[in-house]
Amino acid sequence: MKMIERVILIAAFIFVSGLLIFAVPNNAKESAKLKLEEPVNYFPSKANFASEETPLQIDDVKERLDRELIVNINLHASTILAIKRANRVFPVIEPILKQNGVPDDFKYLAVIESGLVNAVSPVGARGVWQFMPETAKERGMEVNDIIDERYHLEKATQAACSYFLSAKAKFGSWTLAAASYNGGMGGVNKQMDIQRETNYYDLLLTEETSRYVFRILALKEIMKNPSKFGFDIKKEALYTLIPTREVEVDSTITDLTTFAKEQGINYKILKIHNPWLRDRKLENLTNKKYTIEIPLSGY
Template sequence: MIKKRVMCFTAILSIMVLSKLHSEPQGISVENPYKKMMLEHAARLKEESRSSKNNIKTYYSSLTFANESVPTEDVNVKSKLGKYLARFSFKKTRSHKMHAKADKYLPKIEKILKSYGIPEDFKYIPIVESGLDPSVHSHKGAGGYWQFMPATARLYGLRVNGKVDERKDFVKSTHAAAKYIKSLYNEFGDWTLVAAAYNVGGGSLRGSIRRQKKDDYYQLRLNNETGSYVYKIISVKEVIENPSMYGYSI
């Protein structure tokens, strides 16, 4: 009986020792090379995933609009930005035409905006507004490259009547847009709010700020179009400035 117990104990001890040997890292290469290969592969995938997440985090944290950081540490801001970056990507839009027009018009727009002291990121507004197509008209009556309403266009020096529509004149309408943007900055003192006001109108934005007691675009509750407007501008900027990152190919 005692002999059987000793044999049983010896067998259990042997199993424990073997199990210990197989669980030691230095034993894997000798005892189970396939297991070692799988563990190394899993570790490599984990490291690549960690590196990818860090790269994405770094990329988002580097995004700016009008030389101001975009608060992508806010999960709602980051999520919304990701949505529009995907929407404007080449994979989604096949944006050859957009890139071609950007190459033709944006340097000229940037030069005019600079003469008024306006950040160059505002040059992307006419892409968001009209796709740089002067023939585009909204159902509300906005028209031209910068989608001016007739009254606003006249206020900033453009002729709009039955015979002439200078909203379709690239140079004149860009100068008018620069004057309008500059006047909005004199009122709001914040370039991101200026972009929102360009879309919704200064009076409407003032009302939202007063009611909500907030003057941060990213925290304001605005209508869907205005609430997505700056995100669209940033996304167009990123897709045009980093085309290969978003799938663009010639």
């Protein structure tokens, strides 16, 4: 075959292939686009935080919730991880909220704060509840180079409950209490005085605080009804809470690696279950009692 004939054949092949690629029906393209963006009929007819109604009849309120729903529906990786982690973390958080008389919806505040992991923020907030060092100490947590109870889920949840109860007593509203966790009690109260408003949904706040409760509402909607929003995660794919036994110590542990080996585990597993231990030792000069979690055999 002559060279020019080969060139013509190749050119014809490329041209036909191009036509096939671009010949996908528009409705198929739109269908694929819809699946990537949002499920049909995703917006709720009503919503509430801690049984306090969200006024969806107000245009900007409806739009702000819509924004957070769309954002989190399409943040596939982080939303899937939050759903998986909740199966492990919520069973720890829920009873502590209940014991303190704090509404169950506040567990979704932890989701938007940290994604239910011991996150570290650029400004120094740490743990699932993202406490700053001084605030943690004010709420009864030990924070130093050896021990950092912001990483202790039970104690940090108890401290968060203390905050929520104080904020509820101040504002008379769980919604404002949640907003103040982001904007500060002083910051929210200042804007309430300036604007002469007493309802979160009627206040103009900073961008982050204005979005804060709506992010909670969105994650609540999605995590309570994941399949409705396209997140079909099988039960066996969820992360599970590992059963543990408790070991109480009231003296210094000079080497946590040796201690872990004596308990039948290794240093890595010890730190996974006790992230509040921040050093390779546990210095305890005051004989304070600490409880260390050790996973049961078969981990």
